[in-house]
Amino acid sequence: MMGLADIxxxxxxxxxxxxxxxxxxxxAVPLALLSPFLVLKGWALMGDAISHAVFPGVVLAYVxxxxxxxxxxxxxxxxxxxxxxVKNNSRIRHDTxxxxxxxxxFGLGLVFYVKIRTAVHLDHILYGDMLGAMGEDIVLAAAIALGIATVIGLKWKDFLLHAFDPVQAVVAGLSVNALxxxxxxxxxxxxxxxxxxxxFILPVAMLIAPGAIAFLLSRRFSTMLVVSLAVAVLCSVLGVYIATVLDSAPAPTIVLLLTIVFLLVFAFVSLRQHGYFLKGRT
Structure with a gap:
């Protein structure tokens, strides 16, 4: 058996x-599995908020x-x-x-980043560097992916009930705060x-787009999870190869590819709803 150091x-x-x-x-795996829940809960901004808010934590960790x-x-x-x-102790809305x-x-993180930039180079953390990923980076990402996939596999029905109807989740004996x-x-x-x-800049796109695509194509949540995962993995792999051909950065290429797929699926679903894919219709 290979140990962690060997891997x-x-x-x-x-x-x-x-x-x-x-x-x-x-x-792609953890982002895709979480994406349908965020789409159903309308938490696109939450993903954006957390992706930017972790910046000062990373800078301080380096320090x-x-x-x-x-x-x-x-x-x-x-x-x-x-x-x-803030939401529970004021009249301010959740999105505000x-x-x-x-x-x-994010502003705090930028202040820290500017102050220590001469001593520590964090551009690869700010913008990402998929082509420069080393073994320890992959092991960490894979461990997180496995952990999130395990939790979703065990608790996806609870998370789904909480997303659709928190009141019913309480009646069913679930801890809404824990979920x-x-x-x-x-x-x-x-x-x-x-x-x-x-x-930090692009995770929100990869966190939302697969679920949005799956939402347009699926009527069952279990199918939505599978479609979201398939789309995210396929676009991620293709995005890496396309980026090498175009001499581009993989992360924005993947996001652009996901956006194109979403637009194509949106156009297909819209045309189908208007009957353009029925027999005898042109």
């Missing part, structure tokens, strides 16, 4: 393109010499709790609270896993 060494020995493909899949994943996760969870606290918290956290903050924790973890690959 990391094996991944380091692979060529950069193979590592990028594996990293793309490891990032104090602790794993950046730990700093990012702590900052993400702090932001999620802060948003809930998200906007205030994530803008403030709420559990989902936020999973979102934070998925963004931590995506940092090396896509940075």
């Amino acid at each position: 990391t060494l094996f991944l380091d020995d692979m060529d950069f393109l193979s590592r990028a493909v594996i990293m793309a899949i490891a990032v 104090f010499g602790i794993p950046y994943a730990l700093g990012a996760f702590c900052a993400g969870m702090f932001s999620a709790v802060a948003i809930g606290f 609270a998200m906007g205030i918290v994530f803008a403030g956290m 709420h903050y559990g989902l936020l924790a999973l979102i934070s973890l998925s963004i931590v896993g995506a940092l090396q690959a896509v940075g």
